[in-house]
Amino acid sequence: MPVRFSIASLSTVLFRPKAVFEALAAAEPSAAKVFFGFALWIGLLPAVFAYIGTVNFGWRLGVEPVFLPQRTVFAISVAYFLALLLGFLSSAVIARWMAVTYDASQSLGRCYALMAIVGAPLAVGSVIHLYPHVFINVLVLVPTLIWSMYLLYRGLPVVLQTGPNRGMLMASALIAYLLVAAVSLLGITVALWGSGLGPLIGN
Amino acid sequence: MKYADRIVTAFTACAMIWAVLGMMAGVYVAAELVWPTIDFGQPALSFGRLRTLHTTLVLFGFGVSALIGTAFYSVQRTSHVRLFAPGLAWFVFYAWQLTIVLGGASVMAGWNAGKEYAELEWPFDIAIAIAWVAFAVVFFGTIGRRRMEAIYISNWFYGALIIVVAMLHIVNSLALPATIGKSYSLFAGAQDAIVQWWYGHNAVGFLLTGGFLGMLYYFLPKQAEQPIWSYRLSIVAFWAFVYTYIWAGPHHLHYHAVPEWVQSLGMVMSLILLAPSWATMVNGIMTVSAASKKLRSDPALKFIVLSLAFYGLATFEGPMLAIKSVNVFSHFTEWTIGHVHSGALGWNALITFGTFYFLVPRLAGAPLYSAKLANIHFWLALAGVMLYVLAMWGAGVSQGVLWLSLDQLGEVRFSFNDVMAAMKPYYALRFIAGLLFLSGALLMAVNLARTFAGRRTVEVAPPAGHRAGAPA
Numbered sequence: 001m002p003v004r005f006s007i008a009s010l011s012t013v014l015f016r017p018k019a020v021f022e023a024l025a026a027a028e029p030s031a032a033k034v035f036f037g038f039a040l041w042i043g044l045l046p047a048v049f050a051y052i053g054t055v056n057f058g059w060r061l062g063v064e065p066v067f068l069p070q071r072t073v074f075a076i077s078v079a080y081f082l083a084l085l086l087g088f089l090s091s092a093v094i095a096r097w098m099a100v101t102y103d104a105s106q107s108l109g110r111c112y113a114l115m116a117i118v119g120a121p122l123a124v125g126s127v128i129h130l131y132p133h134v135f136i137n138v139l140v141l142v143p144t145l146i147w148s149m150y151l152l153y154r155g156l157p158v159v160l161q162t163g164p165n166r167g168m169l170m171a172s173a174l175i176a177y178l179l180v181a182a183v184s185l186l187g188i189t190v191a192l193w194g195s196g197l198g199p200l201i202g203n
Numbered sequence: 204m205k206y207a208d209r210i211v212t213a214f215t216a217c218a219m220i221w222a223v224l225g226m227m228a229g230v231y232v233a234a235e236l237v238w239p240t241i242d243f244g245q246p247a248l249s250f251g252r253l254r255t256l257h258t259t260l261v262l263f264g265f266g267v268s269a270l271i272g273t274a275f276y277s278v279q280r281t282s283h284v285r286l287f288a289p290g291l292a293w294f295v296f297y298a299w300q301l302t303i304v305l306g307g308a309s310v311m312a313g314w315n316a317g318k319e320y321a322e323l324e325w326p327f328d329i330a331i332a333i334a335w336v337a338f339a340v341v342f343f344g345t346i347g348r349r350r351m352e353a354i355y356i357s358n359w360f361y362g363a364l365i366i367v368v369a370m371l372h373i374v375n376s377l378a379l380p381a382t383i384g385k386s387y388s389l390f391a392g393a394q395d396a397i398v399q400w401w402y403g404h405n406a407v408g409f410l411l412t413g414g415f416l417g418m419l420y421y422f423l424p425k426q427a428e429q430p431i432w433s434y435r436l437s438i439v440a441f442w443a444f445v446y447t448y449i450w451a452g453p454h455h456l457h458y459h460a461v462p463e464w465v466q467s468l469g470m471v472m473s474l475i476l477l478a479p480s481w482a483t484m485v486n487g488i489m490t491v492s493a494a495s496k497k498l499r500s501d502p503a504l505k506f507i508v509l510s511l512a513f514y515g516l517a518t519f520e521g522p523m524l525a526i527k528s529v530n531v532f533s534h535f536t537e538w539t540i541g542h543v544h545s546g547a548l549g550w551n552a553l554i555t556f557g558t559f560y561f562l563v564p565r566l567a568g569a570p571l572y573s574a575k576l577a578n579i580h581f582w583l584a585l586a587g588v589m590l591y592v593l594a595m596w597g598a599g600v601s602q603g604v605l606w607l608s609l610d611q612l613g614e615v616r617f618s619f620n621d622v623m624a625a626m627k628p629y630y631a632l633r634f635i636a637g638l639l640f641l642s643g644a645l646l647m648a649v650n651l652a653r654t655f656a657g658r659r660t661v662e663v664a665p666p667a668g669h670r671a672g673a674p675a
Contacts, residue, residue: 061601062625063617066608101492135628138597142590165498169508173488176512180519186596187523190532190603 005029005113006037013120017151021158024113034112039088042119046126047081053130060133087181091115094177095160095170102170104162114152114159121147149175205662206279207286210296212566212655214272215559217300219648221264222552226644228257230637236630247311255310255322261547262320262410264303269555270414271295271338274361276562277421278345281355283665287344291337298334302327314384318399320406321375325386328376335372339365350665356437360417363445367409375402393461400455408448411551412518416444416483419507422558423487426504432489436482443479447472454525457534466527473525480518487511502577506557509585513549520545536602537629541595548588548640556584556647563651567658576650580643587640591633598629 013020054073058065068076092111099106125144128137152174157167232253235241242248279286286292306323314324323331342365346358354362375398378386390398424431431437453461453469491508498504520542524533533539564571571577605625608616 061605062628063605063621066604101489134597134601138593138629138632142593145589145593146586165494166492168498168505169488169492169494172508172512173492176484176488176515179512179516183516183520183523183596186600187520187526187529190600191526191528194528194531 005034005116007041009038010042010120010124013117014124017117017155020117021155024110024159025161028107029109029113031109031112034109034116039112039116039119040085042116042123043084043088044081045123046084046129047077049126049129050080050132051077053132057131057133060131062135083185087185088115088119090181091174091178095174098170098173099160099162102162102166102173104156104160104166104170110159110161114155117155117159118148118152121151204285205664207289207292208276208566208662210286210289210292211272211276211562213296214268214275215562215566215651216655217296218265218268218272218555219559219644219651221260221268221303222555222644223641223648225257225260225265226637226641228253228260230634230641232257233630233634233637237627237634246313252311252313252315255315256307258320259307259310259322260303262406264307265555266410266414266551268299269558270361270364270410270418271299273418273421273558273562274342274364274414277357277417278342278361279665281351281358281421282345282349283351284345284348285665286341287348288341292341295334295337295341298330298337302330302334309384312384316376316378316386316388318375318388318402320403321372321399324384325376325378325380326383328372328378332369332373332376335365335369339369355421356431356434356441357417357419357421359438359441360413360420363441364409364414364417367405367413367445367449371402371405371409375399393459396456396459397453397461397465400452401449402452404452404455405449407546408444408451411546412448412480413444415551415554418558419483419487419510419554422554422561423490423507426501426507426557426561427491427494429490429493432486432493436486440479440482440486444476444483447476447479451476451525454530457525457527457530470525470527473522477519477522481515484511484515484518487514500574502571502574502581503557503560505578505581506553506560506584509581510550510553510557513545513553513588517542517546517550532603532607533599536599536606537595537626538599538603541592541599544595545588545592548584548591552640552644553584553588556580556644559647559651563654566660567655568661569654569657569659572650572653572657576646580646580650583639583643583646587636587638587643590636590639594629594632594636598626598633601625601629 009020051073054068054076055070058067060066092108092115095111095114096106096108098104099111121144122141125141128140153168153171156162156171156174157164160167160170162170231241231248232250235250235253242250242253246252275286275292302323306327309324309327310322315322316324316328321328342361346354346362377389379389380386388395388398420431420437450472451469453465454473455469457466457470459466488511491504491511494504498508523529524539524542560571560577602622605617605622606615610616
């Protein structure tokens with residue numbers, strides 16, 4: 001079954017990942033198609049959900065909700081989208097860079113496709129951003145994250161055409177990168193916040 | 204002459220017992236943060252005492268027992284000689300275990316020197332110093348009698364651990380005893396704080412990082428059946444690591460009453476530290492990347508590979524949190540606790556688990572009792588540490604935002620109580636994460652005990668021959 005990697009194939013990616021893996025193993029996708037047909041759009045979802053949720057319900061950190069001016073929320077959502085995009089692109093490029101070490105396919109299209117599949121459950125799970133209560137978001141996104149990691153470990157050896165042992169090592173190396181990227185994002189955010197760039201809470 | 208391996212078995216067994224007990228204490232204090240009344244009004248069960256018991260048992264009971272045991276195992280094999288002064292090695296074993304038993308009891312009884320990670324009172328400090336010097340004599344004595352010219356890289360790390368921890372422990376523990384159970388630090392005020400965090404951060408550096416890197420450099424190539432990717436890089440990283448780490452302590456004292464330049468120096472040195480830390484991570488990842496073994500069926504290697512990922516996270520997150528503009532937000536929040544546990548659970552515990560899954564079947568001369576149980580342990584450990592870290596990130600960032608929120612008048616908007624109440628769900632998640640990790644450790648203890656019960660112990664002799672150029 002050929003995978004066209006358009007936003008229409010989202011349900012296939014979510015519910016029949018094995019079929020997608022096998023299709024990708026057979027035919028090499030083009031990087032541009034994966035990006036413009038799929039990744040860009042699912043990357044928009046979390047930002048849009050976060051915008052709608054924050055404007056309507058405010059951030060709920062366990063005490064009274066924090067409402068921010070609409071312009072600020074918009075700026076944060078755009079920054080969120082750009083950060084996700086950067087995360088997606090850098091992960092794909094890093095995967096391609098690592099591929100040399102693990103005897104995996106160095107096709108950029110395959111790396112894009114793999115990262116798009118891994119990110120898909122998280123993009124859909126981000127529907128919970130519509131109600132931005134931090135704890136409820138953590139509760140929903142942690143199992144989603146586990147599903148994504150499972151897709152990474154299962155999908156990588158098939159999509160990037162390497163053995164199961166090498167695939168497991170490469171997936172672990174990618175997880176190290178993703179963990180570092182996540183904590184960097186956290187650090188950059190609070191450092192910018194500390195230096196006055198960001199929402200002024202309470203004013 | 205055979206290698207002295209019974210001592211290694213003894214340390215390994217005790218390390219497992221302390222791991223289980225220490226993690227139980229950790230899970231209990233995590234539960235106390237959710238249900239504060241479960242101390243039942245007993246001082247011995249109060250958070251302050253049990254939390255100290257937790258850190259003492261996992262750091263000094265589990266961590267140090269594992270380090271001494273693996274150091275004794277690997278130094279014999281990389282030196283091609285039997286352990287120097289095996290009787291003294293047994294003295295180290297009994298002295299150390301007795302110190303942990305009595306020290307743990309003293310903490311529950313309320314003795315506390317008031318220094319973080321150095322809470323044991325002066326009689327125990329003296330006992331630790333004596334046991335540690337005896338450890339040094341056995342270790343360096345073995346190296347002195349080696350039949351190889353080169354000193355293998357793992358021994359450099361173990362050696363640095365021994366020398367630096369002796370120095371840190373003795374200086375930081377200098378105190379005037381008032382009674383048998385109470386002493387007062389020789390240093391006062393800000394100087395005491397600086398000495399304490401010089402000790403505290405280098406205990407993290409040379410014990411939790413350097414010592415366990417010694418473990419990594421011996422057991423990773425062994426288990427992967429691959430030589431170190433770049434031996435030269437390992438040596439360069441060692442010296443850079445030793446030189447840089449010792450300066451990083453003041454980042455624990457950002458915005459405190461210590462000189463500004465001391466804080467900035469601590470921050471800059473912490474940032475530089477990323478280079479040697481990651482050089483080692485790259486070396487480890489590249490060594491294992493060529494492994495042709497069946498990784499999926501080899502639990503030991505799985506644990507070691509995952510520990511490298513968390514080592515990468517923790518050694519990146521640390522320098523980042525040391526940046527003052529990040530620290531202003533993160534200091535005193537649960538983010539710090541999450542960071543410590545991504546290192547302690549993700550790196551230290553996982554590499555030790557991997558090493559023990561390698562070591563115990565060899566010590567017992569029998570295959571691992573159940574690879575399936577070990578695989579279940581792997582997923583429990585991964586789920587536990589991930590959930591722990593994510594829960595603490597959520598809690599820490601929420602705390603940071605709430606504490607820095609001001610109202611229209613520029614006053615703090617949320618009271619400490621409000622913020623604590625908001626943390627409850629995260630504390631519940633952390634409790635679950637701890638339970639997952641603890642249950643994995645329990646499975647491992649059973650697995651290793653069953654493996655050892657079926658032992659057909661083989662004693663191995665050092666290879667014959669004279670001084671050779673390269674280590675085995």
